[in-house]
Amino acid sequence: GFASSSAADLKLQFAPFSSALEAGFWHQLTQKKLNDYRLDESPKCIKGYYYNGDPLGLPTRLTLEFSAFEVDGPTPAHCCPVTGTLFNTNTLDAFKTTDKKALLEKEAKEIWDAIQSGSAINDPSILCRFILLTFADLKKYHFYYWFCFPALCFPEGIKIVQPAAVLEQVFSAKQIAALQQAYDELCVKRGTTAVPYFLMKYTADTVQVAPLADWDAFVTDTKKVTIGVYDPCTLSQHPGWPLRNLLVLLANRWGSKLDIVEVLCFRDRTLQGNRSIQHSLIFHIKLPELPLNSACPKSVGWEKNSKGAMGPRMVNLSECMDPKRLAESSVDLNLKLMRWRLVPTLDLEKVVNTKCLLLGAGTLGCNVARTLMGWGVRHITFVDNAKISYSNPVRQPLYEFEDCLGGGKSKAMAAVERLSKIFPGVNAVGHNMSIPMPGHPVSFSQATLSQAQEDVEQLEKLISEHDVIFLLMDTRESRWLPTVIAASKRKLVVNAALGFDTFVVMRHGLKKPPATLSVSAGPDSSPSCSSASSSSSTPAGGAASFSGSSLFSNIPGHKLGCYFCNDVVAPGDSTRDRTLDQQCTVSRPGLAMIAGALAVEMMVSILQHSEGGYAVASSSDDRMNEPPTSLGLVPHQIRGFLSRFDNVLPASLAFDKCTACSATVLDHYEREGFSFLSKVFNSSHSFLEDLTGLTLLHQETQAAEVREESEQSKMGGENPSVGLEKSRAR
């Protein structure tokens, strides 16, 4: 402190301005650059202000806001306007090579001239000015800038005679009240809410203030001159920057008559509606000589950067100005709000980071993709071999009329294009490829065979690379291959299929990892056991012997069936033996949106379950119970009936003779690979039926009866089987 050091050595030091830019300033500079300045680099007049009344601890700021470019616009209350010169360069190089010293000296010279001519006495606002050098990189939304607050220097500094004291220690309450009143009256007289510089004289009872221009009339005793400055600084020992050039003016104009000058750093703040000026500072300095007609003093003022070094600053505003970044953060924010507001335990990262493979980019694929985007899923891959036809856009929301022209764009590619347009932050990829199907021979030529092999390999690779596989095709047999591959790779499969006014959305059972398969026992989980005792096994959906609902409740995820488990026939060429209207699966238009949305919501619910795909299937009966996840139930299937506007949540066991997920099929696939698959593609459906033992089962049971019965019992929601496929075929 002051006690320990010799007062004679103390030099007055000023707290520099910290530049403070509101976001609106950069927005407006961008607009000006784009619309007005363009390549014009000539200096522009702009305006900032400083505020008096900050709470302790805030830096002294020179603020530039949105309105900085309207020089004649109003200044906020209790703020002093500061005029500045903007130098906006066209290139970073010009920004770097601009002669900063010359800019400063030119500005300092103008201030000095105004001091010498006396014009600064009548308009002291010239004493506090700034220079702003900028370069706006509007491709990256990077803004380089460097402020300068020019100050003229006394070669030997300014000696402090009496160190700063708080006003309330020097002035009586009466004097403080009188000062406040006198200052307010001066403001009113000058039609402003802040007077930057003023003269002051006082007695024990009175305080008078006057503008600088009134010097001659006001200052009667040059032995006791008090100068007031509206001080934006909050430091207890230092005045802010605006005082600096004022002292140069005093020394130059009246230095010969003055020796000791009293300085009042007028500080005026209102907290919670209570105004105070008691914390103003008052101190005495010895004013150095600065003779008239001397040369312009040395000048300083370039602002240090945030590291405390002499250098420019850069701010990256891509997050709040780049539309793409804005979209991304908005999407993120709205999802986070869902968590903050409604579902605090929601694990959004898990959802957002899930890689989704959409097999099929038709009505279901489009709607699934849009709902995934809604959840913030960033990684979406489409597989489809179709082109967009004229009938598609009205039902498939990722396409429009233009996409149908010239034979139609590839759906997979067009879908990717559209997703990127909807949300540039998405990482979408399209594959225009076919999925080989059982009963659709691939062995016409070596070329077709190797094409099929390539397609299988590509599909295997895609399934490996993704976390959730959506089956959204429009034929049942095209779902077979991905069902087998995904079951083998233990990937979560969400399957959606439409009838005319019915739909099914289901997750496939997620088999336990291969290592644990061999040790688990039981007829439905041990492949060796079930294949040996085929006569005792029953199709999970064949409800005849499974009337008790307990068997269908609490099925763990690894025992749940797949899309084909309920079937008693193997997938074959469904397009060959049917009439045209049977092939055409026309659905009520709302159905795909409902089912597509439910497929995604089911995926999200599964992801929120601690056991993921192994989660026990919730059933319709669980609707009254404590939900297993923060989002609610995790059903095995959702079967919807649009005619009744009703959904049921059946669950069914995996069928040990399933033509897609049974151990027999998976074993063959895993051991023989493409040679097994090509046999399936090239053979009739009896090949798979023979392989799995379905043929044998056919001989024992009347499959048709099972289907009839289950059709009736599904009304109660107890029996989960079939029903849907019949309506599809109609």
Next chain:
Amino acid sequence: MNLSVLDEQKFHYCCQLLVQQSQQLKDGWCWETVTSSDEGYLKKIIVRTVVIGSRLMWNHESSRTSSSFHQKQEDQMCETENLNAEADGDDEDDGLCTFSESRSLVLQYEYHIVYSYSYSTPVLYFRAFSLEGRSVSLEDMWRSVHPSLRLSLQKNRLSTISLQEHPLLGQPFFMLHPCRTEEFMRPVLQDQLRPMNYVLVWLSVVGPLVGLDVPLKYSTQLHLPG
């Protein structure tokens, strides 16, 4: 007349009164008009320091999507590093007060009250930015200044916050959603014994949720002209 509904004219009148009171209390509210229209909004700027100690907290969650504010700042400094070399402006300045920079971050908070035609209520828009003008993400802001905000929002269910384009400025702002405004304002305004400034009463309810306190003096200072 439905007292709980606020038309635009009444909104303007309430704002005018609020600005008058604010001027007396030096509370910082001012009326901003938008050039090229007669529309406007109430605006207030508050500068606050944020203690650096909370930096770590900012890093705590979702570091992938929103890296810490300070990290970004440091990245930016690196980018300007090569520009520092030629400090051709200044010589040493012994008149400069070189106080050691306090270990805190200064943030500017900007609050706007805008009239919503769809809801017939005032809507609070706000944002915060560094002294460089860079916006602070909502998460960072909540963490730094109002750790209780999230809780109170969850508890009160008065409102929700989303990122919206400012209806008059077209810049991104956070918005306190007005969906329940009418609901919580109705009982207040049906109290016909004490006529109150709708905007002021509303502000005293929603303001504190986002760190905007309304001094009690507004209500004790003077009574509104009937």
